[in-house]
Structure formats: C-alpha cells, structure tokens
C-alpha cells in the first residue's frame with residue numbers, strides 16, 4: 404500500500420534522509436521511530452507529495468507521491484507535526500472547510516470523533532491549547548475514513564486518557580482495513596499501537612522490525628522493593644541485578660519475563676516500578692544485540 408524505494412532528500416546543509424526503504428501492506432499499523440531531527444517529518448512530507456525527492460521514489464496505492472500527489476491526498480488522512488490553522492476560525496468551521504475539500508457527505512463519524520475526543524468545537528482555534536488543536540487535527544485526518552492515514556507525532560500534547568482513546572480509534576479503523584503510518588519519538592507509544600516499526604537515525608533507517616521482536620530486544624529496568632535487605636541480596640543469584648539499595652533492587656530483564664516473575668514469586672514483594680526506556684537506550688540495546696551475534 405505504501406512503498407519507499409531508496410527515497411533520498413539531501414538538503415543544502417548535508418542533512419536529510421538517505422536511501423529510505425520500507426513498505427507497508429494494507430491494514431498494517433506501522434510506526435516510524437526516531438529522535439528529534441532524525442528525518443521522520445521529511446520522510447512523511449515526501450509521502451504527502453509536499454517535497455520532491457533528490458533521488459529514489461515513494462508510492463501510495465501504486466501512485467507516485469510526487470507526480471500523483473493530488474490523487475493520493477484525496478484518499479489519505481494526514482496529521483502534520485505542526486498544524487497550520489487558518490486564523491479566525493473555530494474548530495467546527497475548520498472541520499467543515501476540510502470536510503468540504505474532502506467531499507465529506509456523512510458527518511456521523513466526524514461527530515462521533517468530536518464526542519469521543521471531548522472537545523468544544525465552538526472554541527476559536529487561536530484560543531485552543533496544544534492538546535485541543537491536536538484533537539481537531541486528528542478528527543480532520545480520520546473523519547472521512549480514508550484508506551491510508553499518515554500521522555506525524557499524533558499523541559503529542561494529548562493527556563494519557565486521550566492517548567488511550569486515540570489508540571482505540573486506531574484499532575477500530577485497523578480492523579476495517581485502514582493502513583497507518585505514524586511517527587513518534589516514544590517507543591512506549593509505538594509499542595501500544597503498531598505491528599511493525601522502522602527506526603531512523605541521522606536520516607538512515609537503522610532497522611525495520613516486528614514490534615514483538617523489538618520488545619524482545621528491549622532491556623527493561625524494574626525497581627523491586629522486597630520486604631528485607633536480605634531478600635534483595637538473595638535475588639542477585641538468580642536475576643540480573645544492576646544495583647541494590649537497602650531493600651530495593653534494580654533488576655534488568657531482556658525478553659525473559661517468565662523467569663523474572665517465577666523468581667520473584669518466591670519473595671514477598673512490596674512494590675514494583677518500571678522505568679520507561681528512552682529511545683536512545685532502545686537503540687543501544689539494538690546495537691549491543693547486533694554486536695553480540
């Protein structure tokens with residue numbers, strides 16, 4: 404459904420994207436992960452036909468994203484990283500304008516989205532918070548139920564409850580066969596929604612992998628509080644204990660959760676905290692693993 408074939412864009416400052424290759428079949432939710440400045444937005448802008456590649460190409464529905472941009476845009480929902488709203492409109496006026504451009508006739512789904520994302524469409528856009536604007540952008544991308552939806556950092560500015568609702572919406576449309584590409588710099592976010600993900604760094608694809616395979620490669624740190632300092636010490640013999648402080652142990656787990664759980668089951672556990680891994684750590688783990696093969 405979406406194909407990138409050695410897509411390259413080199414800016415005059417030498418930055419850009421280089422030989423970006425991946426393809427996304429119909430009905431897949433594909434994550435595009437990378438730190439700030441990695442090239443996610445540049446790749447997405449090419450897919451929407453806003454930029455001409457220096458070399459290579461990309462296609463959606465078998466159509467070239469540069470030459471057939473107008474045809475592609477009609478059949479694709481798009482949420483830009485930074486939404487440029489027209490001044491002086493309220494949320495509903497904006498959605499009606501976009502709906503008109505998309506030939507939207509049935510407004511039931513649009514209204515359901517507004518109700519589920521819980522925002523007041525009568526608020527002037529210039530008075531909206533970042534999160535509210537993001538909600539308007541999500542409705543605009545989803546409301547005509549396009550075959551392909553491309554989202555640049557969709558959950559930035561959304562609170563956890565709204566992130567949950569967003570994930571539900573994606574799952575529902577995926578079940579109907581919609582294809583998604585969404586960028587993020589948070590592994591946790593991609594993990595919750597995507598089937599596969601590409602990791603991009605310095606404009607180059609590092610890996611394209613099944614989400615479960617990426618999860619297996621992730622090393623997670625758990626901070627476990629035992630009932631005594633002795634217990635925390637004992638567990639060192641069975642698990643990868645990174646540090647101990649009194650009755651608390653930091654334990655690293657990579658893939659083998661069953662061993663972690665069965666070992667801890669023999670102890671009296673007071674608390675477990677999970678440290679969210681930063682994307683850089685995911686990369687490091689990936690490289691470590693590759694280096695050790």
Ligand SMILES: Nc1ncnc2c1ncn2[C@@H]1O[C@H](COP(=O)(O)OP(=O)(O)OP(=O)(O)O)[C@@H](O)[C@H]1O
Nearest residue numbers: 414416418419437438439440441442443444445446
């Ligand atoms: N028009 C441009 N001219 C020159 N350099 C550019 C241009 N657009 C982007 N870049 C550079 O290309 C690189 C990739 O930028 P891009 O916006 O695609 O990153 P990103 O992965 O989307 O980052 P973020 O998570 O910060 O949005 C960056 O180094 C950026 O400074």
